[in-house]
Amino acid sequence: MSSAAISAERLARSFGETHALVDVSLEVPSSSVCALLGRNGAGKTTAVRILTTLLSVDSGRAQVAGFDVFSQADKVRARIGVTGQTATMDELLTGRENLDIIGRFCHLGAATSRRRADDLLREFDLVDARDRLVKKYSGGMRRRLDLAASLIAEPEVLFLDEPTTGLDPISRREMWAAIRTLVTRGTTVLLTTQYLDEADQLADTIVVIDQGLVVAQGTPEQLKASIGRPHVRVTLPDLDASALERVRSVLGDQAEIHGLSVSVPASNGLATLSEVVAQLELMGMPVYEVGLEHPSLDEVFSIVTGHSDGAGMTAPATEKNG
Amino acid sequence: MRQQAIVPAATRLPWSVVDAYTATRRYLRRGMRQPDVIFGSVLIPVIFVVLFGYVFGGSIKVPGGNYRSYLMPGLFSQAILFGSNSVAVGIATDMSEGVIDRFKTLPIARSAIVIGRAISSLLLGIPAMVVMILCALAVGWRPTGGLGNAALAFGLYELFGFAAIWLGILVGLLAQSSQAADVIMGIPTFLLGFISNVFVDPANMPAWLRVFADWNPMSAMVTAGRQLFGNSIGPPPPGVWSLDHPVVTTIGLSIVIVAIVAPFCVRRYSRISR
Ligand SMILES: Nc1ncnc2c1ncn2[C@@H]1O[C@H](COP(=O)(O)OP(=O)(O)O)[C@@H](O)[C@H]1O
């Protein structure tokens, strides 16, 4: 028995000619959060569907909560909670009725199902809406209800497939807060996301997948460290080409101008920072800001996936809900 | 730290029964929240009574003379058959939405969702049947074969409807979309419904159509209804076993369909998208 709550070994799955998963292995220790990070079509949902007993594999092995996903699917189902990418709550039922039914399907019995439903509605701030039909819920409320539904039987392991995609920024923050609360209670979470900041915010470990392959994994810090050194960035108050040029020449060959600022690799970390500050003082140059910057996960992502267009990955697309 | 462990409840019934009950309740509640759908299902039979009883009925001659008495047992089974259409669309819609994925990650009996669908569809069809009977009585139809036989006839209609519902579920599970389910289901229900003895006596059809109409299970169901209600029918066509033994045919065929199709649907449901 390993102590990992989720362990997957060399999962592969194709749909006809589409190789959704080519070779994905991952280990998620108990009570930790793992983010499966990848673009649209990278294979995230496929991986989640396999680990939650919804999809078979072409090859590979997987264990969740100590049981084999394929030969002991019922044991796994009794121990997991799943919130898929698409809404699963019945629009024609109220929030409370939806939760109650999921509780009964988890074999909690009528009384416990009702009690858990009420507890979760309170916890997810849905008490006022509990007797309203779900079709009148906003997008954020639906997601919270869906999350509540997957918690009804207090699962050991929780799977969240893109829990914040399509949410407005406020709902997104609320969702993050809800997920963080869960983690403090000891639940193991595997979440998928297209957003680097989300992985950075929530995850203990990140597994980056692209075209069905794991292209990088580690803690957010490890991933950043593996990519590059920090930079010192000097930002000037106004766009003044000659001032920028003077700063660049003082900071040496490796300095580069980006917009209002000049950045130079901080090969000695904080020591480089104080050297830069000293030189700026010597020049008597008025500056807006000087600081040490670590590489962002954005840069990590575009380097490990070999695509240079990391741009689409950072800003969460917000849609109008309901 | 968990303050209180959530443990499965103990029951006297097997979980498969409890789960099917929960699923049935869910679909019933959903069904009752769609009054427009119920209204439509009630309205269509009423339109049929008016359309066929009065618009066409005046020009149609049938054995025994009274067309509306001849027609009503046919319209009952017509209404039942069309009910299987909506279940096909409903289950195909379920399959295309995320809700089935959620159910499949819960420790529910595999049979629960399809059984719940089937039973709830049967129950939700009852209001339409009641309205239909009231309409039939209003236009002069009378069951003259005794109360017991009339009850048996309606039991038979429901059994026939249950078999049709399972066929609808099968189509809904096999179809790629709810629109596809609607079309695939629509064609056979239309053919079975119209090339039969529901509206006219097949004796006047060309020979090749007549063979189909005589052996059509709808015709057996309708003949059983007419016999049990004591409505005029005239002599059965020679050499058609199913019309000579319409009650046995309808019971036997319905049971065989359910026995074969239901387990197949359960298997198909659990294999979907794997
Ligand atoms: N049921 C399916 N049939 C055919 N292709 C599929 C199916 N599910 C996923 N795919 C394909 O597999 C690839 C990975 O999909 P998915 O796992 O949904 O990616 P992600 O969740 O990362 O966006 C995509 O190219 C997708 O089109």
Ligand SMILES: [Mg+2]
């Ligand atoms: Mg996905």
